[in-house]
Amino acid sequence: MNTQAADAVGSRKLRADAERNRLRIIDAARELFAERGLEVSLDDVAERAGVGVGTVYRRFTNRxxxxxxxxxxxxxxxxxxxxxxxxxxxxxxxxxxxxxxxxxxxxxxxxxxxxxxxxxxxxxxxxxxxxxxxxxxxxxxxxxxxxxxxxxxxxxxxxxxxxxxxxxxxxxxxxxxxxxxxxxxxxxxxxxxxxxxxxxxxxxxxxxxxxxxxxxxxxxxx
Structure with a gap:
């Protein structure tokens, strides 16, 4: 595989991983909103989603x-x-x-x-x-x-x-x-x-x- 093709594959993998993380964050937030109301922290969401807090903040800078x-x-x-x-x-x-x-x-x-x-x-x-x-x-x-x-x-x-x-x-x-x-x-x-x-x-x-x-x-x- 040439360098350009490898870069394209790597880019698609990164996008797929990012989308999976986005959906995990959203699913976790929906669960917490239903359980506790809207006053949950992004740290709580990160913990429920099983991702790093930085991953949440890269997607959503605030609640x-x-x-x-x-x-x-x-x-x-x-x-x-x-x-x-x-x-x-x-x-x-x-x-x-x-x-x-x-x-x-x-x-x-x-x-x-x-x-x-x-x-x-x-x-x-x-x-x-x-x-x-x-x-x-x-x-x-x-x-x-x-x-x-x-x-x-x-x-x-x-x-x-x-x-x-x-x-x-x-x-x-x-x-x-x-x-x-x-x-x-x-x-x-x-x-x-x-x-x-x-x-x-x-x-x-x-x-x-x-x-x-x-x-x-x-x-x-x-």
Whole structure:
């Protein structure tokens, strides 16, 4: 192998190693944000990721940059998974899959809501990632509308409201009934569908569960 070829191979290896480290840092940060909130240190992230502190600081000079990196990567991953789901030949099933995908990410990643509240939504990386995800949701919407499977007065911006409702519901019910949000997603899906109704897969909340949820919410705010 000549010197130029060897340099090219070495450069690719360095880029691959750097990308693996970046993803390890982001995964570690997401875990810690979910466990402890956003006030974790970059040292904590380095320890969880199993990399040197210098490696973290080379990528993210402060916590705000790390928060941007975590959310941008999350949005990018969701957009890619949405792109794959949209390829389902059944337009309605694609809607179900994408809304379930986003609902699951909102419900199971407990640090995500805090990230969204803290983030600078005008940051170029966030705007770019949101634009890609919005593009996939628009494709989903237009295809489903063309297929006649969505109610005709549904607007693309309604997805924002749906995801916000699911996130809020998951936040209050997760400690008591972690899957409760799925029942309400199914109700929402029936509400946006042009025709037909589905059988709800999750039972309704009991009075006892509602009381427990309300008490937990009260105690958390004290």
């Amino acid at each position: 705000d940059e790390l928060i941007v990196g975590v959310l941008a990567e999350h949005l990018t991953q969701v957009a890619e998974r949405a792109r794959l789901a949209i390829q389902d030949p059944d337009a309605w099933q694609a809607v179900v899959d994408v809304l379930t995908l986003v609902g699951t990410s909102m419900a199971t990643d407990r640090g995500l809501a805090a990230l969204i509240m803290r983030i600078d939504h005008e940051h170029p990386d966030i705007k770019s990632a949101k634009s890609i995800l919005t593009g996939q949701l628009t494709k989903l919407y237009e295809r489903a509308m063309d297929a006649g499977v969505l109610r005709p007065d549904l607007a693309p911006s309604d997805f924002f409201g749906i995801f916000t409702m699911l996130a809020a519901l998951a936040d209050v019910t997760q400690p008591t009934v972690p899957d409760a949000w799925r029942r309400f997603l199914e109700l929402i899906l029936d509400g946006v569908r042009a025709t037909g109704r589905t059988t709800l897969s999750v039972p309704a909340l009991t009075d006892e569960q509602i009381l427990e949820i309300q008490c937990a919410r009260r105690d958390a705010q004290r």
